[in-house]
Amino acid sequence: MTVDAESRRAHRAAAARSSAVPPSSPGYRRDIDGLRAVAILLVVVYHVWIGRVSGGVDVFLMISAFFLTRSFARRLDAGRPLAVGTFLLSRFRRLMPAAAVVLAAALGACWLLLPESAWPQLWKEGWASLGYVQNWVLGFDGVDYYAHDSGLASPLQHFWSLSVQGQVFVLWPVLFLLGALLVRWTRKSAASVMAVLFGLVFAGSLAFSVWETAEQQTFAYFDTRARLWEFAAGSLLALALPYVRVPRVLRAVLGWLGLVGLVVCGMVIDVRGGFPGYLALWPIVSAALVIVAGTRPADEHPELGDLGPGRFLATRPVLALGRDAYALYLVHWPILILWLTVRERPHASFLDGLAIIGLSLILARLVTVLVERPLRLPGGERGRPWRNVGVIALCVALVAAVLAPWQVATTVNAEIQKAAFAAQYTGAAGGDTAGDGKDVPLIPVPGAGDRERWSRLDEPCTGRFASDIADVQESCSQTKNAATAKQLVVVIGDSHANQFSGALRPVADERGWGVVMLMRPWCSLETHEEGTDLSNYCDDWQRDATDLVVSMHPDALFTIVTAASPDSPDERLIDGVNETVDRFLSEGIRVVGVRDNPRSAVDNRYECAIEGHPCNFPVEQALAAENPAAPLADRIGLVDFTPWICPNGLCLTEMGHVAVYLDTNHLSFPFVKTLAPALDQQLGDFLKP
Known part of the structure; x- marks a missing residue:
């Protein structure tokens, strides 16, 4: 240059x-x-x-x-x-x-x-x-x-x-x-x-x-x-x-x-x-x-x-x-x-x-x-x-000098105590333990991971259970034996369907069933008013997930069929449930309909239990006097856990040293697992060849 x-x-x-x-x-x-x-x-x-x-x-x-x-x-x-x-x-x-x-x-x-x-x-x-x-x-x-x-x-x-x-x-x-x-x-x-x-x-x-x-x-x-x-x-x-x-x-x-x-x-x-x-x-x-x-x-x-x-x-x-x-x-x-x-x-x-x-x-x-x-x-x-x-x-x-000792000490101490008292965690089989043996720490302990708080299946859906639709595939999981089991049950719906799958899994294992779960938060099988937030969020998923279930040809479908109203007896049958049931029955798929659990808009019932101040409440304040799904009983297998969640008409926040709830409306996984005998009893000969 x-x-x-x-x-x-x-x-x-x-x-x-x-x-x-x-x-x-x-x-x-x-x-x-x-x-x-x-x-x-x-x-x-x-x-x-x-x-x-x-x-x-x-x-x-x-x-x-x-x-x-x-x-x-x-x-x-x-x-x-x-x-x-x-x-x-x-x-x-x-x-x-x-x-x-x-x-x-x-x-x-x-x-x-x-x-x-x-x-x-x-x-x-x-x-x-x-x-x-x-x-x-x-x-x-x-x-x-x-x-x-x-x-x-x-x-x-x-x-x-x-x-x-x-x-x-x-x-x-x-x-x-x-x-x-x-x-x-x-x-x-x-x-x-x-x-x-x-x-x-x-x-x-x-x-x-x-x-x-x-x-x-x-x-x-x-x-x-x-x-x-x-x-x-x-x-x-x-x-x-x-x-x-x-x-x-x-x-x-x-x-x-x-x-x-x-x-x-x-x-x-x-x-x-x-x-x-x-x-x-x-x-x-x-x-x-x-x-x-x-x-x-x-x-x-x-x-x-x-x-x-x-x-x-x-x-x-x-x-x-x-x-x-x-x-x-x-x-x-x-x-x-x-x-x-x-x-x-x-x-x-x-x-x-x-x-x-x-x-x-x-x-x-x-x-x-x-x-x-x-x-x-x-x-x-x-x-x-x-x-x-x-x-x-x-x-x-x-910041770490405050956070790390607090978190580690609390978590380690809780795990040590939980192991020491494992035999005392009887849940629904143990009755009300409020005020009894408070040296026994409740489970799930504060800080417990999701696998200790929520029911989870073994792996993401694969093979004939998988979907090409991203939202559906992300919501789909299965047990390891799902593809080879002689009978298959599909759980579908929102977080309340997910929570009750914790009772289904032990029954399925005992009876040799495979389980597939399609769960999206807030998305039950209810029909939503067009143009609402829930409609925009759920409707496409519901349609695609339902189509996937039909293509699987499972032996039974497990889902929630009622919706409890927070702190109110205004429980109702979910909108569109009859049409949903008709579709699955017409495909030869039997339906297990589960009644919703009591909810609250105010009380965090897990906090009540952990703090030792149970906010127990009468069942008539939270659920209808009669199960709104009762008219479906001649068409589906109807499951109602209310007598075990609310024994003698009183809904408890702690049973058998297990916190019944995770928050205002979800049941804890450790408690739901103890409902497996109640589910087995209600299913009886359901799904037997």
């Missing part, structure tokens, strides 16, 4: 870089720090007193991407290395100390204050919060974020947003690395390349968010994919802001409009039912308007003053709150939930709220002064990697 060619190439590169430099260099924005303060205050007030979601967290997510993008964009503009590894270490060094201290303290308080039945979920969420995957745990567990009474909400639940943020802090540098490659390849400015990338993320994620929110809103709330557009919005704003020119008066109008919109967001729109779909545009746009309003063009005279909310947001009291915003978000939720738990209240009163907020402000200040500030790197510096790694390792060690 000649000297002239090299000179021309250098000149073009310099010109490309200069074209990417914004008209005015962005400086420190006190009003944005104030905006963060307003957002966290809204989060706290809405959580404590209003019981709704404010949209403040969405603003937090957007602002974090705004600052992150400005930092990386300046490096791209200057042609400096992005140093992604160093950035990630410095960023997590910045985030983890305060989070780790609060997480460890919250876990310690939960250990002391919450019942043993809550511990396994706390262990899982503690590790997930430490690893920045709490949002996925909550999403897959089907946690309802909005039911924030102390009986349902986790003191660690708010770590979901930190997890999403941590995942984006890993993803965004990857996008900038891609952007850097495209800048070199296309010779376009960094701002234009990154605007295209973030625009694609914004459009794709928002479309996905709207779809998933409509289909499965509870999961969408925690889904990182449905949140990426909020971060992309902050990034696009950071790239566009240096080029924005808005008249002074219009800026003021937009700013106040945005601030008021942010404050009233949670009261005006259905955040509970619509986030994070298109409704989340409300807080994002509101925050963007406030940020735009605080952008003063370089040629505007400072003496003109600020008519917008920027002056208010930059006042000392607001900035003082913003200084502790991160710590305040961390501490307020566990304080709220533990306070409500100790005082046994579903919601905070006005005075309770004042105390909770006051204590949260004090602890947030202490966390900021004693933990966050001493470990914070000076602005713009990323620190030495080995020091950053050391700080991160100490944070992990702190």
Whole structure:
């Protein structure tokens, strides 16, 4: 290459870089720090007193991407290395100390204050919060974020947003690395390349968010994919802001409009039912308007003053709150939930709220002064990697020092006791043991794995039992002898059909039957009203699973045929059961119809048993006086476990040192196994050749 060619190439590169430099260099924005303060205050007030979601967290997510993008964009503009590894270490060094201290303290308080039945979920969420995957745990567990009474909400639940943020802090540098490659390849400015990338993320994620929110809103709330557009919005704003020119008066109008919109967001729109779909545009746009309003063009005279909310947001009291915003978000939720738990209240009163907020402000200040500030790197510096790694390792060690001994000691001790008292676990055959032999630990023990809590078959369906339809195949399992047994029974339905298969399996083993199970949560064989959530979720699966059962030609079908109403005698025959029975009988498949068990909408009956305060209840409060499936008795084999679940008309939470329930409505596997003799008795000669 000649000297002239090299000179021309250098000149073009310099010109490309200069074209990417914004008209005015962005400086420190006190009003944005104030905006963060307003957002966290809204989060706290809405959580404590209003019981709704404010949209403040969405603003937090957007602002974090705004600052992150400005930092990386300046490096791209200057042609400096992005140093992604160093950035990630410095960023997590910045985030983890305060989070780790609060997480460890919250876990310690939960250990002391919450019942043993809550511990396994706390262990899982503690590790997930430490690893920045709490949002996925909550999403897959089907946690309802909005039911924030102390009986349902986790003191660690708010770590979901930190997890999403941590995942984006890993993803965004990857996008900038891609952007850097495209800048070199296309010779376009960094701002234009990154605007295209973030625009694609914004459009794709928002479309996905709207779809998933409509289909499965509870999961969408925690889904990182449905949140990426909020971060992309902050990034696009950071790239566009240096080029924005808005008249002074219009800026003021937009700013106040945005601030008021942010404050009233949670009261005006259905955040509970619509986030994070298109409704989340409300807080994002509101925050963007406030940020735009605080952008003063370089040629505007400072003496003109600020008519917008920027002056208010930059006042000392607001900035003082913003200084502790991160710590305040961390501490307020566990304080709220533990306070409500100790005082046994579903919601905070006005005075309770004042105390909770006051204590949260004090602890947030202490966390900021004693933990966050001493470990914070000076602005713009990323620190030495080995020091950053050391700080991160100490944070992990702190949380693990609480979680690991708690979890291991509890689990090992429970297993030792369970083995020692194995002969005393008689379940339905042992009668009511409440108040008798309380030195015998109940099973399943807190923290027991799924195989100790739920009935499971041996292996996934194969051969003629397998399905090409993914949803059906995922729900299908079988015993090892299913293909070779002389007689085959298929269990089909929801989790209640699954639970009662725990009684069927010992009978099947004794009689030499093979068993196949097709189970999907919430999907019994009931007919659903078209267009409802259950119809959308279950109908296709029901049709395809039923077709698969018919193709198997089993000797019998085992399913639930009634639906109990929580805390009510309004038990009913499930809709469409007659048509379902007719279809299987017409195919020569005999049907075993099982009556549902009593349910509750309020009492977690496992917690009642574990805490030694059985919430036993009369059967007439939970089931109909007569079995609604009785008219089917001349056509199907009818099974009713009620006399064993509710002996002498009283439904028990503990029998034979076994917890009858797992939660409000599911029976525990150790108990259901002890119902096998009752099932064998009721089946009698059923299925005999």
